[in-house]
Amino acid sequence: MSTSRLDRLRSRSRSAGRRLRRETRALLRIARWEVSRGTNSFDRRTAAVTVVVLLVAGGVFGGLVASGVGSVGVDSGLYRVGVAADSPYHDPVADTSALAARPPAEAEVVDGELRGGVDLLVRDGAVLVADSQKGQAALSTFRDAVARYNDRRLGEEPNRGAAFPVLVTLRYAERDSAPTLASAGGRSVDDGSSGSEASSDSSDAGEPGASGDSGGDGSSGASGSADSDDAESGGTAADSGADGGFEVPGLGSGVLRTESTGSPADISPPFPFGSLVLAFAFLVPMNFVAQAYGGSVLNERVNRRGEPLLVTPVGPGTVVAGKTLPYVLGLTAVSALVALLVGGGPLSVAAVVPIALLYLAATFLAAMFARSFKELTFLTVTVSVFLTSYAFVPAVFADVTPISLISPLTLVVRDLQGTGATLGQYLFSAGPFVGCAAVLFLLGVGVYREEDMFTQRAVPLKALDALDARIRGKRSMLTLAALSIPFVLVAELLVVAVLFVLPLELSLPVLFVAIAAVEELAKSLHVYAGFAKARFARTVPTALVLGALSGTGFFLGEKLFAVVQVVGLPSLTVGRAAFESAGAGIGPAVSPATALALLLAPLALHVVTAATTATGASRGREAFAGAFVLATLLHAGYNLAVATVVSGLV
Amino acid sequence: MSESPSATERVRGRLAAARDAVGDAYRDPRVTVARREIASLRSEKTIVLALLIQLFVASFSSFLVVGLVSLSDPGSVEGYTADVAVTGEATDDLLRAAGTESGIDAVPYPNRRSATLAFEEGRVDAVLDTAVRDGxxxxxxxAPDESVRSTVVVVSLRDALREFERAEREERSAALDFEPLSLPPESTSSPYFGFTYTVLLPLLLFLPAFIAGSVTVDSITEEYDRGTLELLRVAPISLAGIVDGKLAAAAGLVPLQAGLWMLLLRLNGTPVANLPALLLLSAAVGLLVASLGAVVALTAPDRQVAQLVYSVGVLGLFGGATLLPVGPSNAAARLAVGSATPAVFAVVAVAVVVAVGGYGAARVVTGRTAGRMA
Structure with a gap:
């Protein structure tokens, strides 16, 4: 008897293994088709057009760079300065691309005030400024230009001690580790090429242009030697008073917090510009690959072309996996190549792959929803713009705040700077991305079937279809609510990041409402889909049950993700407020009874608000909208109350 | 009195003629195609999506710049004062120079040890230790290694030290051949002024054009792909008419969107000068880019390939154009800010000529394609 059971088990496992092998073979075959289809569509004429367009575009670009016109900035000639050709101020104006030198006769001066013609007038050593924003902006640029001109001319002086009487060595010191002036951060040699060159120069500490490395790459090149003036005139996005900052990316020297020596003009605050630009190189190929992938998926839906694959014994999951595999591998390979080129390590690649997965997942869903190629283009552009900014913007603040870790690109910046990251930080960054990608693929695969693929419906309706495809019964409410957690996390982190720049008094109330709205939407959308598709009877008891299930599922999912607390996000006040309702931020000072109450209170809240929206959803669209607003307000009020209580207790 | 009926009749007749002309234009198959295109954009709500994308791009780039400026020049954003301990031989001179700077509050300390202690205990934000060697x-x-604070402190230190350098240089001016020019007064300018005109405005002006080209590519390749081009060719309209209609719909929307953004900027308190020239420029770029899209789509009807070639081509062309002495984005900035020279208006004229040339090229390619199809 036991042998027969063992046999059954063995044969079952064997058949499972066979099935797995068969599916894998099918997957690989579909992947091969996908690759060959992509290459076949490049016929000779197409290839010729591609080459011509690329040559023209590249030729225009390269030709202009080679001919040296490329040093002209986008701001060239923005402000007009009336200055005589023999004035000592003519040279600084002529040297600065944003300023256009005009003859003083063009100025219209009435009663000693500048009325038009030019924005600034230099006359008898005094400066007349037009009474406008533009006049003030021109003055600010002019002031910088004169300071830069002075520095450049002084750089040519033989008497260095008189020209640059002050030499500054800048060091950074941590305060709690008892640093002294002597021990505070010794000279560390940068591994980047330009950086090491700079630090070797700075040993003869007389050259103002040869500052150390650190973030001073922008100004170190600009204020020193005579030929460097056009470097400054490049893309000055904002003509801020600071003449270092972010204008000129000094690629290669991304290491911060090292010592630097030079004249006072050379010191500049830490800023990870170089690494940031390099990190952006990872995002560019993704847009192109995602575009091709979306086109390929939509292609299956045009003229029922995907039907032959659908009728094969292979499941939709395998078909989608097979179609996606080449693109995932391609993007991984490209990322590895980019990493190799810009000097990133395995961490960079590991951080970029989750972004790539989310790009592909979002594009896949967009292609499943789109009615036409036009619509797909708009959807993919939306996806690209959103994901690119979501990944890129927080990374700007990589050295400023831990909240920047919401984007895996921050890990790339840290990797390029040599800072590295812990496993916890990696999971915090990449986890939501991978989770979102998985859920999006899951939703997309749900509608990868005949009745959805070859029909034309508006995108929101398709989205409801996709949610509905995942509803198997009332219990699905539980799982769908839990599955929404990664999106909630991403959305909330985005809200936190955007509100981070606002003052705290303003950002906290907005934050509470925004976060409540995100969570309520996540808890109610699938319930609404279920009612809209007539899956459930439109009665109050059903709605209450569905709401309770959805609220519980969300609560459980939230608890699962409360791990984010470990990473140190709570060190931010805003971050703490965002996750207060997760109930994990309880300090040891709280008594067990209060702790239990604080643990169960969110459950009650989620159940109540989800039941509210579910009841609304059962009555139709308008009632759903009203109930949603009500639930959001309720939720926000609760969060505010808890925040007050907890901060009062601790 | 006798004249009045005839006058009325004349007006009526003229009205009828105008109505006929409008009716003819309305019945013009090219207009029909253009209307169909716009209707499909409207039914798919993609135009709303397009506007949202542009708004998102604009707001995020603004957000980025506000963040960048507050990092590189925090003093401009908030009135922060750094407490600095000054010690060493040149303490008095440095204190005198730092007194004129608002962002810094310098306090003398008798020696390095006491200054370091004050720094460690958090009583001061930074330490400046001075020593005189070789004149x-x-x-x-x-500076403290504390992310945002160190940025703010370093910027304050730099301003104070530059002032100090200026004062020290003054004392040594006898040994210099070049007498430094005295600096113009400080300005009250917002650091975002230049950004608004050089980045934000060109972005809003030209983004609609890129989207228009992409729409043209999709629209034409889709007709091929779904086999509907054959159906259209049975209708009494030439391929050139079809392409004309699609171009008109895509490129026509460009100046409308651009105009909307310019009005919004004006409402937002950003004066925009030379509006007609700006709209003409955006219309020309729109027509050129849409024509490029049509050429690419007609020669490479596979949608994926066409989109790829189109995007790379447009990026390359625009990247190249910004490198010109007066590129389209620089021309737009100068027009809008009111610093336009005749050269800038010439650029607009050149853009119009190039756009018409591009449209001509699209016509030639359309003719060839029609010949091949027949």
Whole structure:
């Protein structure tokens, strides 16, 4: 008897293994088709057009760079300065691309005030400024230009001690580790090429242009030697008073917090510009690959072309996996190549792959929803713009705040700077991305079937279809609510990041409402889909049950993700407020009874608000909208109350 | 009195003629195609999506710049004062120079140890240790390693030290051949002024054009792909008419969107000068880019390939154009800010000519394609 059971088990496992092998073979075959289809569509004429367009575009670009016109900035000639050709101020104006030198006769001066013609007038050593924003902006640029001109001319002086009487060595010191002036951060040699060159120069500490490395790459090149003036005139996005900052990316020297020596003009605050630009190189190929992938998926839906694959014994999951595999591998390979080129390590690649997965997942869903190629283009552009900014913007603040870790690109910046990251930080960054990608693929695969693929419906309706495809019964409410957690996390982190720049008094109330709205939407959308598709009877008891299930599922999912607390996000006040309702931020000072109450209170809240929206959803669209607003307000009020209580207790 | 009926009739007749002309234009198959295109954009709500994308791009780039400026020049954003301990031989001179700077509050300390202690205990934000060697002042600055604060502190230190350098240089001016020019007064300018005109405005002006080209590519390749081009060719309209209609719909929307953004900027308190020239420029770029899209789509009807070639081509062309002495984005900035020279208007004229040339090229390619199809 036991042998027969063992046999059954063995044969079952064997058949499972066979099935797995068969599916894998099918997957690989579909992947091969996908690759060959992509290459076949490049016929000779197409290839010729591609080459011509690329040559023209590249030729225009390269030709202009080679001919040296490329040093002209986008701001060239923005402000007009009336200055005589023999004035000592003519040279600084002529040297600065944003300023256009005009003859003083063009100025219209009435009663000693500048009325038009030019924005600034230099006359008898005094400066007349037009009474406008533009006049003030021109003055600010002019002031910088004169300071830069002075520095450049002084750089040519033989008497260095008189020209640059002050030499500054800048060091950074941590305060709690008892640093002294002597021990505070010794000279560390940068591994980047330009950086090491700079630090070797700075040993003869007389050259103002040869500052150390650190973030001073922008100004170190600009204020020193005579030929460097056009470097400054490049893309000055904002003509801020600071003449270092972010204008000129000094690629290669991304290491911060090292010592630097030079004249006072050379010191500049830490800023990870170089690494940031390099990190952006990872995002560019993704847009192109995602575009091709979306086109390929939509292609299956045009003229029922995907039907032959659908009728094969292979499941939709395998078909989608097979179609996606080449693109995932391609993007991984490209990322590895980019990493190799810009000097990133395995961490960079590991951080970029989750972004790539989310790009592909979002594009896949967009292609499943789109009615036409036009619509797909708009959807993919939306996806690209959103994901690119979501990944890129927080990374700007990589050295400023831990909240920047919401984007895996921050890990790339840290990797390029040599800072590295812990496993916890990696999971915090990449986890939501991978989770979102998985859920999006899951939703997309749900509608990868005949009745959805070859029909034309508006995108929101398709989205409801996709949610509905995942509803198997009332219990699905539980799982769908839990599955929404990664999106909630991403959305909330985005809200936190955007509100981070606002003052705290303003950002906290907005934050509470925004976060409540995100969570309520996540808890109610699938319930609404279920009612809209007539899956459930439109009665109050059903709605209450569905709401309770959805609220519980969300609560459980939230608890699962409360791990984010470990990473140190709570060190931010805003971050703490965002996750207060997760109930994990309880300090040891709280008594067990209060702790239990604080643990169960969110459950009650989620159940109540989800039941509210579910009841609304059962009555139709308008009632759903009203109930949603009500639930959001309720939720926000609760969060505010808890925040007050907890901060009062601790 | 006798004249009045005839006058009325004349007006009526003229009205009828105008109505006929409009009716003819309305019945013009090219207009029909253009209307169909716009209707499909409207039914798919993609135009709303397009506007949202542009708004998102604009707001995020603004957000980025506000963040960048507050990092590189925090003093401009908030009135922050750094407490600095000054010690060493040149303490008095440095204190005098730092007194004129608002962002810094310098306090003398008798020696390096007491200054370091004050720094560690958090009583001061930074330490400046001075020493005079070979007639030069060597300053060792210690700033806290505390992310945002260190940025703010370093910027304040730099301003104070530059002032100090200026004062020290003054004392040594006898040994210099070049007498430094005196600086113009400080300005009250917002650091975002230049950004608004050089980045934000060109972005909003030209983004609609890129989207228009992409729409043209999709629209034409889709007709091929779904086999509907054959159906259209049975209708009494030439391929050139079809392409004309699609171009008109895509490129026509460009100046409308651009105009909307310019009006919004004006409402937002950003004066925009030379509006007609700006709209003409955006219309020309729109027509050129849409024509490029049509050429690419007609020669490479596979949608994926066409989109790829189109995007790379447009990026390359626009990247190249910004490198010109007066590129389209620089021309737009100068027009809008009111610093336009005749050269800038010439650029607009050239853009119009190039756009018409591009449209002509699209017509030639359309003719060839029609010949091949027949």
């Amino acid at each position: 030069r002042v060597h300053v060792t600055a210690v």
